[in-house]
Amino acid sequence: MSQPRSVDADVVIVGAGLSGMIAARTVLAAGLVPVVLEADDRVGGRILTEDVMPGVSVELGAQWIGDTHARMFRLADELGVETFPQYDEGETSYDLGGSGVLRENEFHTRFADELAELERVLRRLDELAADVPVEAPWLAPRADEWDVISAGTWYDNQGLSPVARTLLEICTVGILAVPTVEVSFLHLLFTIQTCGVTAELFAESEGGAQTTRFVGGTSEIPRRLAALITDHIVLDSPVQTIEHSTDGVVVHCRGGLVARGRRVIVAISPTLAGRILYDPPLSGIRDQLTQRLPNGSAMKAFFVYDEPFWRADGFNGQLISDVGPARMSNDTCIPGDDHGVILLFLEGDQARTFGRLPVDERRAALTAELVRHYGAKAATPEFYVDGEWSDRQWTRGCYNANHGPHVWTTYGEALAAPIGVIHWASTDTATHWSAYMEGAVEAGERAALAVVDSLP
Incomplete structure (x- = not known):
């Protein structure tokens, strides 16, 4: 045509x-x-579903919606697209701060004090975010104070143990797709406020942002x-x-x-x-704004197996680790298909570093990480595919634009104003x-x- x-x-x-x-x-x-x-x-x-095998498709782009995403649920219903819940049965596998690989229950028992520290910081974030007007973050009562420092600096000042600080970094980078030192603390609070509370951002179970997927692909x-x-x-x-x-x-x-x-x-x-x-x-302010809003760095890597063997071992397919290329993973099997599919996330510095490697080297490093968490069966997938969004000419990064220090208070008014x-x-x-x-x-x-x- x-x-x-x-x-x-x-x-x-x-x-x-x-x-x-x-x-x-x-x-x-x-x-x-x-x-x-x-x-x-x-x-x-930034939505891209790719068929990799008969009956198996993977989401190289946006994948989930959450329980409070009313517009998306309404849109799916209007378009006749059915949904299904994200698989979440079993334990998460952890490897943080030199702990070695631990199952979720053991990790929570060993690091109960550190997790209590983390919960304290999350509740404090919720309290501070409540003072940020989402229509005009630069008008928050402490906007000048919060916008002058990075989220990473604020995190560092909370007296967290290494394990709690690492876990907080992984969770935050999983949302912003950039290291926390590159994002202003005001922008972090804005992000939390636009989404409700930290529990809705970080949780994958009920109430979280990643609870539901689309039949047939996003x-x-x-x-x-x-x-x-x-x-x-x-x-x-x-x-x-x-x-x-x-x-x-x-x-x-x-x-x-x-x-x-x-x-x-x-x-x-x-x-x-x-x-x-x-x-x-x-105007100069609009142009200067766009020069200061880089897209995040994100890569997804999918391993397809003949079955989801990790489920039989009591795992939910999620790992959280500071060892290896990926910091997090998900079970992304498709209902009605027998294949097992694990998604590994490389975000922020991980995407920037490992995204530059030859695909065989990246795959080998990710395979070793999966084997460490789920055993020898993880070494022999039927199929592997990955994709880094910064390489895509018409996207140049995912998932979003991030405001560094001084951007909201100096240029924020130009973001959406006609x-x-x-x-x-x-x-x-x-x-x-x-x-x-x-x-x-x-x-x-x-x-x-x-x-x-x-x-x-």
Whole structure:
């Protein structure tokens, strides 16, 4: 199918990720005409399900929703996508602070005092986060104090034992995908506040952020959304320049496509939005903001076995370790299929370091880690696949944009505020479950409704 050379619409939307397609659907429902310009050859953005074997698919991108993700549950229901609970039966395997590999019950018994320290710090984080207004974190009563230090510095000042401090780092990097020294303490508190409390962020059981998966894979969500607006999506169209005036926008794509509209919604991460040319140029504060919001570094590695052998040994497939490339793992088996699938997470420095190795070296190191936790059967998978998001041209990192020290208080007001006819939407701009699919839906709806309200 040949690509059109020009498109006219009421609203031009940059990016066919979850935010962009939600925005397009909302605009269309209001009786206006959208066009979605996607740089990649697929929809979904940071959602990517890949079939690796007959009956076995893996989630290289976003995978879970949590119990309080009402928008995502509603969206799945509207699209006819069924859900199933994350497997969580059995013990987690630990290897922290030189402890050696310990089963969960033994670890909790041996390190009961350290875990009590950790719980004390988590409750303190909840108390402080309650003072952060999610619509304007820079207005928090102690914003200047909290934004000048990193989350890692605050952690270091809490008097934690090495095991408790390491566990706190692993849990936090698992959410932000960057070391805690790179994130302002105010941003950590904002993240906690947008998601409820620390228990909802860190837990994988009831009440957590990773309790539910989608039948058929997470990509069923963007695929079915795209089917509803298929006539309004143009793929393989990287946006290069946005000309804007009070009368509307003219959007130029690589390859020669030109889209004209009365409004534009830029629904990609702030750092990618900053790589587009704007004519006239945007304000210095907006450009400086996008220079300071790097995407996280994240890699997922999947091992597929003939069966989930770890379950018979009483394990839930989760490991937490500071030894080896991966810091955490999950049982990601598919109901109805006999294969065993374990997902290993490499985030922050782990993704940056091991993501650069040849795949055979990375696989060997990860295999050794699994063998240490689950025994010799882990050494012989039927299939292996991994993927690092920083290498993807149209994403350049996951899961989210992170604010370093001074960013919220200096540039935060420019994150989601429209600039004339230009509006911003990505999960990074959300005020509820920012950095999650739930946040992507909220951001897309918010931007689209603002545009609808601004048009006759």
